[in-house]
Amino acid sequence: MPEAPRPAARNAIGSLVLIAAIVAFxxxxxxxxxxxxxxxxxxxxxxxDGFDLxxxxxxxHRRNHAKGICFTxxxxxTGAGFELSRAQVFEQGRxxxxxxxxxxxxxxxxxxxxxxxxxxxxxxxxxxxxxxRMAMIDAPFFPVATVQGFHDLQLASASTAPDAxxxxxxxxxxxxxxxxxxxxxxxxxxxxxxxxxxxxxxxFTNASGQDHAVRWSLxxxxxxxxxxxxxxxxRGPNFLETEITERxxxxxLRWTMMITVANPGDQTADPSKAWPDDRRKIEVGSLIxxxxxxxxxxxxxxxxxDPTVLPSGMRVSDDxxxxxxxxxxxxxxxxxxAEEKDYPRTATGSAQ
Amino acid sequence: MTDVPRFTPFQRTLxxxxxxxxxxxxxxxxxxxxxxxxxxxxxxxxxETLGIAILVLALIRLxxxxxYGAPPLPLDLxxxxxxxxxxxxxxxxxxxxxxxxxxxxxxxxxxxxxVLWGGVWLPRIAPQSASLHTALWNAHFYxxxxxxxxxxxxxxxxxxxxxxRRDGVFEAMGPQLARREIAPAE
Numbered sequence: 424m425p426e427a428p429r430p431a432a433r434n435a436i437g438s439l440v441l442i443a444a445i446v447a448f449x450x451x452x453x454x455x456x457x458x459x460x461x462x463x464x465x466x467x468x469x470x471x472d473g474f475d476l477x478x479x480x481x482x483x484h485r486r487n488h489a490k491g492i493c494f495t496x497x498x499x500x501t502g503a504g505f506e507l508s509r510a511q512v513f514e515q516g517r518x519x520x521x522x523x524x525x526x527x528x529x530x531x532x533x534x535x536x537x538x539x540x541x542x543x544x545x546x547x548x549x550x551x552x553x554x555x556r557m558a559m560i561d562a563p564f565f566p567v568a569t570v571q572g573f574h575d576l577q578l579a580s581a582s583t584a585p586d587a588x589x590x591x592x593x594x595x596x597x598x599x600x601x602x603x604x605x606x607x608x609x610x611x612x613x614x615x616x617x618x619x620x621x622x623x624x625x626x627f628t629n630a631s632g633q634d635h636a637v638r639w640s641l642x643x644x645x646x647x648x649x650x651x652x653x654x655x656x657x658r659g660p661n662f663l664e665t666e667i668t669e670r671x672x673x674x675x676l677r678w679t680m681m682i683t684v685a686n687p688g689d690q691t692a693d694p695s696k697a698w699p700d701d702r703r704k705i706e707v708g709s710l711i712x713x714x715x716x717x718x719x720x721x722x723x724x725x726x727x728x729d730p731t732v733l734p735s736g737m738r739v740s741d742d743x744x745x746x747x748x749x750x751x752x753x754x755x756x757x758x759x760x761a762e763e764k765d766y767p768r769t770a771t772g773s774a775q
Numbered sequence: 776m777t778d779v780p781r782f783t784p785f786q787r788t789l790x791x792x793x794x795x796x797x798x799x800x801x802x803x804x805x806x807x808x809x810x811x812x813x814x815x816x817x818x819x820x821x822x823e824t825l826g827i828a829i830l831v832l833a834l835i836r837l838x839x840x841x842x843y844g845a846p847p848l849p850l851d852l853x854x855x856x857x858x859x860x861x862x863x864x865x866x867x868x869x870x871x872x873x874x875x876x877x878x879x880x881x882x883x884x885x886x887x888x889x890v891l892w893g894g895v896w897l898p899r900i901a902p903q904s905a906s907l908h909t910a911l912w913n914a915h916f917y918x919x920x921x922x923x924x925x926x927x928x929x930x931x932x933x934x935x936x937x938x939x940r941r942d943g944v945f946e947a948m949g950p951q952l953a954r955r956e957i958a959p960a961e
Contacts, residue, residue, distance in 0.1 A: 438938035446931050453923055457805035466809045552896050554888060570811050725905055727887060731816055735894040739816060747811035749819075756885060757912055760905035 465574055467750035471758070473577030474529040483766025484531045486755040488542050488558075491525030492664045493721030496675065496712040498547045504707030507635050507682060508627035510736035511549040513707060520710065521546045523723035524614040524667060527560060535663040536655035539605050543619040543641065544728030545710070553734035556727075558748070559619035559641065562608075565694035566601035570747040597695040609649035612658070614667050615676045616647040623730065624691035624740040627682075636685035636740055638698065641678035641710055668715050676712040681705070691740040719769045727756045779943030779951070780846035789836045790948055793829065797871065800825050801923050824892040826875040833871035840868075849942045856932075863929055870922045874915065876900075881911035 458464045474486045481489045497517045504513030512518055526533055527540035542560040549555075567573050572595045579591035592598050611617060619641045627635045655662065670676065684703045685691065718724050731739055731749040739745045759766070782790070800822060807818035845864075848857055882889050883899035884907040890896050901907060937945035 435939050438934075442931050442934045442938065445934065446927050449927055449930065450923075453802065453805065456802050456809075458809035464809065465811050467811050468809075470811060552898075725886065725903060727885065729887070732888060739813075741813070743813055746813045746815045750807075750811050750815045757909075760885070761909040761912070763905045763909075 465571060467747075467754040470570075470574060470577075470747065470751040471754045473574055473581075476577065476581030478530065480758070481529060481531045483759055483762040483764070485525075485759060487529050488525040488527055488544075489529050489531040490533050490535075490538075491523045491542075491544075491718055491723070492667065493716045493718050493723035494522045494524065494667075494712045495714045495716070495722060496520050496522070496710065498680075498708055498710055500708040501706065503705055504627075504682060505629070507629055507637065507684065507705065507707075508736040509630040510555065510627075510734040511551045511553065512547050512555050512734060513736075518547050518549050520548075520712075521722045521726060522710075522712070523718070523721075523726070523728065524663070526663075532660075534656070534660040536652055536658065536660075541614060541617055541619075541663075543614075543617075544723065544726070546726055546728065546732075549734065551734075554732055555734050555737065556729055556732035557621060558728040558730050558752075559621055561617045561619055562601065562604060562622070563620055564600065564604075564697045565622045565744065566598055567595055568597045568693045568695040570743050572597075573744075573747075597693075600695070609647070610652050610655055611647050612650045612655060612662070612666060613645065613670065614663055615645045615670055616643050618642050618647075619678070621730075622694040623742045623744050624685070624694070625733070625742075625745070626691075626738050626740050628736050628738070636689065636691045637682050638685075639680060639682045639707075641680055644677040644679065664717075671712070671715045678710040678712075679706055680708050680710060682707050692742055694742060694744055717769075719766070725760065727752050729753070779946045781947045782846060783839075783843050786836070786839055786843060787948055789832060789839065793832055793836065793871070796825055796829050796832070797922075797926070800829060801919060801926075804919055820890070820892065823878075823889050826878055827889075827891060827897070829871060830875035833868070833875075837868060837872070846947045848944065849940075852940075852942070852944075859928075860932070863925055863932070866921075866925050867929065870918060870925070874918060874922060877911055877915040877918065881908060881915050884908035884911055 454460060458466060471486045474480075480486060485491075496519075498512065498520050499517050500513055500515055502513065502515035504510075507513070523544040525542045525544060526535065526538040527542055528538045540560050540562055542558065544558045545556065547555045567576055575591055575595065576598070579587045582588075592602075621639045624636050624638055627637050629635075659665065667676075682705045683698060684705065685698060686702060689698050689702070690696065716722065729749050729752045731745045733739070781787070803818050803822045803825070807815055807822060810818075848860060852860075879889055879897065880901040883901040884904050886899070886903040888896055901911070933945050933949070936942055937949065
């Protein structure tokens with residue numbers, strides 16, 4: 424026992440209250456950061472839930488672009504892109520790719536003739552260990568200008584209120600252009616005839632450190648043939664997958680990658696607005712697809728085609744969508760990998 | 776013997792640097808997981824870079840702790856508090872080392888890159904696997920909350936030693952607040 428009593432006990436109650444207050448404040452700050460007191464915050468969970476409003480979630484599948492088929496092949500780089508970005512993928516050469524043709528729907532069993540927007544996920548790997556991932560669609564611009572606008576679109580589409588869509592269009596006038604495209608653009612009978620677009624803007628940096636704002640497209644070498652949707656409806660619910668599986672037997676499928684370079688002053692923050700047609704375009708290489716595999720056991724299945732996975736020499740711009748897509752894709756990935764038993768692989772021993 | 780026994784200056788420096796880094800890390804973690812704002816990508820980037828920094832510092836700190844040990848706890852400290860002190864230190868060391876590894880392995884199992892500040896791409900440390908990813912995700916997620924809870928208990932205990940018991944335990948790692956009050960007792 425100490426000889427002299429410590430001078431502590433006097434204020435013990437006050438000290439304990441102070442300690443409790445500090446700990447409670449620290450716990451509250453943590454909860455606040457996690458969004459527990461902010462029900463209005465737009466979270467990636469809300470964006471992903473937004474795809475499940477009209478039907479139960481497709482367990483084990485991507486929450487959007489849920490229907491798809493895997494492909495593999497190469498990206499053949501001409502070397503011309505190196506003036507824009509120092510990324511190894513633009514050095515002349517051939518780099519392996521894993522990709523996925525898909526439909527913009529939360530229904531993995533959707534009828535191919537009923538889904539307006541088609542997409543392509545792509546991952547190009549280079550010997551330096553880096554990757555360029557992208558997720559593109561065949562629309563020439565995005566339906567909305569902001570991430571909140573996208574969530575509003577999800578809510579309006581799922582709403583039973585008769586004026587929900589009208590109110591949404593009133594609040595987001597940029598949607599009219601997308602609506603016009605959806606109505607008027609021709610449909611095709613093949614993924615191989617689609618042009619896929621990045622929509623979002625990115626910044627490329629070359630070896631001299633110069634930045635360029637860019638968007639890009641994959642232009643099909645196959646001649647697009649317009650087919651009315653009524654005609655497509657007669658081809659069976661999976662005609663796109665059947666067609667591409669048959670087409671590949673006759674030889675590889677090719678797309679030309681075109682990078683569009685912004686003029687100084689072109690906006691990069693709004694993917695609902697295309698840049699003028701006269702912007703400089705550089706052909707940087709070709710996507711060559713030589714193998715198609717069903718998704719269930721295919722190599723694309725467990726890949727998150729997150730468009731913010733970029734090699735050195737590329738980075739995101741002030742476009743708000745790539746970060747939002749990255750955060751939402753991650754939630755979708757976390758959920759579907761946790762539901763693997765609901766979407767079992769069909770072949771045995773197919774670990775990859 | 777007018778001074779309370781203290782950790783070495785190197786141990787104290789490491790402790791306070793890591794305290795800042797780990798708190799930043801935990802707040803970044805829950806913050807980035809709940810936002811779609813543009814800053815999300817920057818948060819992820821810092822989170823991954825800090826995670827590796829914490830892993831390296833934690834391994835150094837473990838080696839230093841094994842070499843130099845810790846000052847003895849006061850003889851009159853009740854046994855349950857001694858037990859809690861020892862256990863919480865084991866848990867904190869385990870989490871400092873395990874959390875970065877779990878996060879890194881979780882992303883590896885998702886075949887998702889870990890890119891550090893300066894454009895360094897880390898190698899994958901786990902095979903691609905949906906079930907492994909889920910197990911690691913759950914561990915990383917729930918242990919983060921356990922980590923913060925243990926840190927709050929650690930903070931409460933430190934303040935209890937500093938303000939209520941005034942037994943020199945706080946001063947072993949912190950500034951010597953109670954030096955003048957303890958000195959006359961000897």
